[in-house]
Amino acid sequence: MSPQSVCAVDTPEPMIGELASGERRPLARLLTRIENGDPSVRPALPELFAAGRGAHVVGITGPPGSGKSTLVNALITEWRKRGRRVGILAVDPSSPYTRGAILGDRIRMMEHAADRDVFMRSMASRGELGGVAATTWIAAAALDAAGYDPVLIETVGAGQSEVEIARLAETTVVVEVPEMGDEVQAIKAGLLEVADIIAVNKGDRPGADRAARQLRAMLSTAGGRVERKPPPVMVTTATTADGVVALADAIDAHRSQARTPVEAGERAANQVRRALADLAATRAMADATWDRTIRAVADRALDPMTAAERLLDGVG
Ligand SMILES: Nc1nc2c(ncn2[C@@H]2O[C@H](COP(=O)(O)OP(=O)(O)OP(=O)(O)O)[C@@H](O)[C@H]2O)c(=O)[nH]1
Ligand SMILES: [Mg+2]
Known part of the structure; x- marks a missing residue:
């Protein structure tokens, strides 16, 4: 091995050129460096962001256990049918126990493990390079440069970090469950402003349609969003993929709603x-x-x- 090729392995710049090849390994290595806050990533950022192809970045957020990963899994299946290559980042900004969540996510998305056009990565960011939102932004840029579109970002919860991460996405889906109760107030306060689409998941449970109606009523009267239409509220059952075609359509439509280049x-x-x-x-x-x-x-x-x-x- 020549000294040059040793160098090529050690610096991320050549890896960015390799991303376009569709090979998984350069992308996996770069994501590890991004996640670890490796300082060698910093000088490569101009090239990385310039290599972006404009992937549709879609945030999937909502309370713990609402079915985000199961829904993502079903959405992946749908987008694969549509010929899209799907990148997924699962980010848990608040929990030091992300490794456990990673295991759960991996199991739920296992059916796509052998699909070379699906790339899934769980991020346990320690917040170098300017915080977890920055790390996620950079990682999403890497998936974009590698030709994945859409790039899904799953985050748990409703805190400030999740809102920041949701803001990285062009389209943000908030996943709720029928038994939200007081949760409605929480959404109203926090996630409402970032929701472009709301999925009331676990539609197989009693009260899902009623919860969706309540949300729609609440959203149509909610203040503070005068400049935007209320987000569509859809009922989904992630475990059977019920409503998932409509959800994928709504996500795709949200992007194409901006009709003119301006x-x-x-x-x-x-x-x-x-x-x-x-x-x-x-x-x-x-x-x-x-x-x-x-x-x-x-x-x-x-x-x-x-x-x-x-x-x-x-x-x-
Ligand atoms: N009945 C029913 N159960 C569901 C549905 N979607 C997900 N679940 C179940 O809900 C549990 C949590 O699902 P996950 O997909 O892990 O939820 P999550 O929001 O990703 O969870 P965290 O990442 O831990 O916040 C699992 O046992 C799923 O099988 C659904 O539509 N109906
Ligand atoms: Mg999950």
Whole structure:
């Protein structure tokens, strides 16, 4: 082996060129580096993002056990029928026990394990490279560059991290269950603003249709979304794939709703605007200068406008 080829193995840049080949191994290696926060990934980011093909990034989020992985599994089957190559990132930003979830996800998606056009990875991010949302964004870019479209991101829960991750997606599906009860209030507060589509899963259980109706009624009167239509509420049974064709249609339709290139560009810019603001905020919170400035404002040694200007000067 020549020294050059040793080098080619050790730096991610040549791997990005290899991603386009459709080989799984360069992608798997790059994802491991991204997940581990390997500093060698940083200089490769311009090339990685430039290699993107514009995959439809779809977020799947919702409370624990609502059937997200089972639904993803059924969606994969449907998109494979449509000739799509599907990439999946399963991210648990809050739990240190992600490895257990990974095992469950692997079992539920096992039927696709031998399919070379399905690539699934669970991410146990420790938040290097600017937080779990940034790590997920980079990993999704790697799947995009490798030709997977759609790229699904499954996250559990309804906390801030999940909202940040949902913002990376062009289309976000919130998966609920019929017995949501007080949960409705939680969605209203948190996930509502990010839901483009709501799936009431476990449609085989009593009350699913009623829960869907309640959600629709609630969404049609919910404030704060005047600029957007209420998201469609669909009933699914992930275990039998009931309603999954309609859900896949709704996801695909959500993307094509931006009919003109200008609209599509505007929507992409809005999505990046929110995701980038989250990323910048996460980085800022970890920064010593920010911390000093925050304390100065708290101590009334500095006014907030001057503080904001100084901080942005530092960034610019
Ligand atoms: N009855 C019924 N059970 C379902 C349905 N979808 C999923 N389940 C079951 O619900 C349980 C949880 O499903 P998962 O797909 O692991 O749910 P999840 O939301 O991915 O769970 P976490 O990733 O742990 O948050 C499993 O036992 C599934 O078999 C459904 O439509 N009907
Ligand atoms: Mg899951």
